Amino acid sequence: NKPLEIGLCNKAYQDYFNKTQLQERFSEFFPTVYNLSNIIPITIQTLPKSISISKHVPVIRESILAFYSGMRVTSVASLIPIVEDILNSIIEDA
Incomplete structure (x- = not known):
């Protein structure tokens, strides 16, 4: 078993959410923390x-x-x- 590389996780996440969606999610999450x-x-x-x-x-x-x-x-x-x-x-x- 080859360990999952961090770069692949980031790429998969970016493929799932576009840049605008990521910024919106961050804007929603950040103030709660x-x-x-x-x-x-x-x-x-x-x-x-x-x-x-x-x-x-x-x-x-x-x-x-x-x-x-x-x-x-x-x-x-x-x-x-x-x-x-x-x-x-x-x-x-x-």
Whole structure:
């Protein structure tokens, strides 16, 4: 028995759903996983415990509130340098 290759699974999934259908399914699913009731506890309880992330929690919190207030572009733009800094600190520590 030959193991099923991941590429074949992706290809089969793409053959079953076209790009538009995949985007619609993602748009429907994503908010159910990442809603405020899941994000707020993580932001308040978990992120402050991280060495790399803790100093950014205030901006992350404000970005989340901005995102859910409709200022999506602003919130994402404010998180880009934070993600860069977090990744740089992780890479430096490795």
